[in-house]
Amino acid sequence: MATKISNCGSNENGKTTGGTPGDQTGKEYAVISWYSRPWKCVLRFPDQKVGEEIARISEAAAKNNNIGYCQTHRRTYHDALKAANWNPAAIKTPVEADCSASTLANIIAAGYKCGVAALKQINPDGYTGNMRAALQKAGFTVLTESKYLSSSEYLLPGDILLNDGAHAAVNLTAGTKAKAAAVTTPTTTPTAATVEKTIWNFLIGKGLNAYAAAGILGNFEEESGLNTRNLQNSCEKRINMSDDEYTAAVDAGTYTNFAKDAAGYGLAQWTYSTRKQGLYNKAKAAGKSIGDLNIQLSFMWDELQGGYKKVLQQLKAAGSVADAASAFMLGYEAPADKSATAQKKRASNGQKYFDKYAGQQAATPTPAGKNEPDAAYKVGRNYTLQANMYVRKTPNGEKLSFSELTADGKAHGYPDGAGKAVLKKGTVVTCKGLEKATGGAIWVKIPSGYVCGISGSGEIYIK
Numbered sequence: 001m002a003t004k005i006s007n008c009g010s011n012e013n014g015k016t017t018g019g020t021p022g023d024q025t026g027k028e029y030a031v032i033s034w035y036s037r038p039w040k041c042v043l044r045f046p047d048q049k050v051g052e053e054i055a056r057i058s059e060a061a062a063k064n065n066n067i068g069y070c071q072t073h074r075r076t077y078h079d080a081l082k083a084a085n086w087n088p089a090a091i092k093t094p095v096e097a098d099c100s101a102s103t104l105a106n107i108i109a110a111g112y113k114c115g116v117a118a119l120k121q122i123n124p125d126g127y128t129g130n131m132r133a134a135l136q137k138a139g140f141t142v143l144t145e146s147k148y149l150s151s152s153e154y155l156l157p158g159d160i161l162l163n164d165g166a167h168a169a170v171n172l173t174a175g176t177k178a179k180a181a182a183v184t185t186p187t188t189t190p191t192a193a194t195v196e197k198t199i200w201n202f203l204i205g206k207g208l209n210a211y212a213a214a215g216i217l218g219n220f221e222e223e224s225g226l227n228t229r230n231l232q233n234s235c236e237k238r239i240n241m242s243d244d245e246y247t248a249a250v251d252a253g254t255y256t257n258f259a260k261d262a263a264g265y266g267l268a269q270w271t272y273s274t275r276k277q278g279l280y281n282k283a284k285a286a287g288k289s290i291g292d293l294n295i296q297l298s299f300m301w302d303e304l305q306g307g308y309k310k311v312l313q314q315l316k317a318a319g320s321v322a323d324a325a326s327a328f329m330l331g332y333e334a335p336a337d338k339s340a341t342a343q344k345k346r347a348s349n350g351q352k353y354f355d356k357y358a359g360q361q362a363a364t365p366t367p368a369g370k371n372e373p374d375a376a377y378k379v380g381r382n383y384t385l386q387a388n389m390y391v392r393k394t395p396n397g398e399k400l401s402f403s404e405l406t407a408d409g410k411a412h413g414y415p416d417g418a419g420k421a422v423l424k425k426g427t428v429v430t431c432k433g434l435e436k437a438t439g440g441a442i443w444v445k446i447p448s449g450y451v452c453g454i455s456g457s458g459e460i461y462i463k
Contacts, residue, residue, distance in 0.1 A: 003152035006058035022094030034152035043160040051158025058170040061088035074101035212315040215324025218350025229291035232264035322347035395443035
């Protein structure tokens with residue numbers, strides 16, 4: 001049995017413009033059975049709860065005969081929907097839309113109802129020719145397998161049916177072979193800079209030094225290009241799916257051979273069945289996508305603390321990026337090419353991240369609980385304040401009075417209105433020690449007291 005779709009197709013005269021505002025026949029904007037346009041792709045939002053909201057809003061709009069079809073006045077529906085607090089059933093004045101304008105307005109409305117910023121920011125004046133790119137940018141997955149296009153069996157509520165440059169509609173009900181999955185993935189694809197910084201902060205936060213963090217990043221770059229949804233390139237043709245299609249199918253349960261298909265996946269290109277099953281189980285238990293960055297990082301850390309403890313020990317003892325990159329490559333990744341040339345390539349990758357981020361690294365606690373200097377700050381070295389900063393008696397403690405500063409401190413500072421000591425931006429300070437406060441902030445001890453080097457949220461005040 002075909003699913004139901006919300007379809008805004010033509011005005012009461014069977015044309016694209018003109019006519020009277022509103023739905024004069026009950027067929028201008030209506031709920032109908034799925035049909036083959038044909039469709040060139042299906043766009044699916046990864047969080048099925050959002051998809052269900054898109055379907056609910058689209059059905060309500062199709063059933064409100066105050067909403068008709070006209071390309072000339074297509075924007076009036078969006079504006080009325082916004083004024084009605086994104087509730088199409090509350091629209092009482094005749095307005096017009098067309099297939100793309102109605103679809104985009106309903107997605108935007110779902111963004112407001114579900115609190116998804118990327119959907120709120122979609123341009124309501126888009127059209128079928130640029131809808132694919134716009135929705136993909138907002139976090140939708142593009143599905144082009146024939147099973148999604150030739151019938152409605154695998155469709156889920158809220159799936160967007162698109163024939164680029166011609167027509168769009170919204171699927172309202174689940175197909176007979178579709179299986180919904182309550183997964184939540186990022187609403188936008190994070191930038192490469194965001195991914196690499198997140199990985200770096202995760203590894204440093206686990207107590208690894210800068211060499212280890214850089215070595216792991218160098219391996220991830222070689223394995224997947226830091227793409228958490230990366231399906232092994234040589235397997236895409238065999239499986240007949242793109243990265244996004246594969247991820248969405250596994251998340252939705254429509255592809256059930258994830259663990260046993262011998263295809264590398266994710267940051268580390270996990271391939272063996274037991275490891276892929278472990279990743280899948282962790283994502284499923286958290287209600288997240290298998291392509292979620294934090295899920296993959298957490299899974300990697302679980303493995304390092306479990307069956308790969310020796311690799312973790314080697315990483316902690318690494319005295320260079322090359323040492324760390326080779327330890328992770330040979331012991332954790334175990335690629336087919338283990339040559340010296342391959343190891344050098346991964347070390348070279350890692351060195352880029354070391355050079356970029358090592359100066360921002362927080363101190364790592366020793367087992368005794370004290371902080372040892374590392375690549376972030378080293379005792380005896382000089383660093384520069386990036387902002388005006390209070391000087392405190394203890395990390396995050398009481399502010400010093402200006403009179404308590406050293407003579408050199410007074411020369412580079414000033415008292416605030418309460419007489420508390422402030423050092424000026426650009427002041428060069430000498431690191432006398434390091435302390436890591438609750439919440440992860442790194443405090444640098446200077447001759448006068450303590451100043452914050454890196455906040456708990458990663459803001460850098462001294463470098």
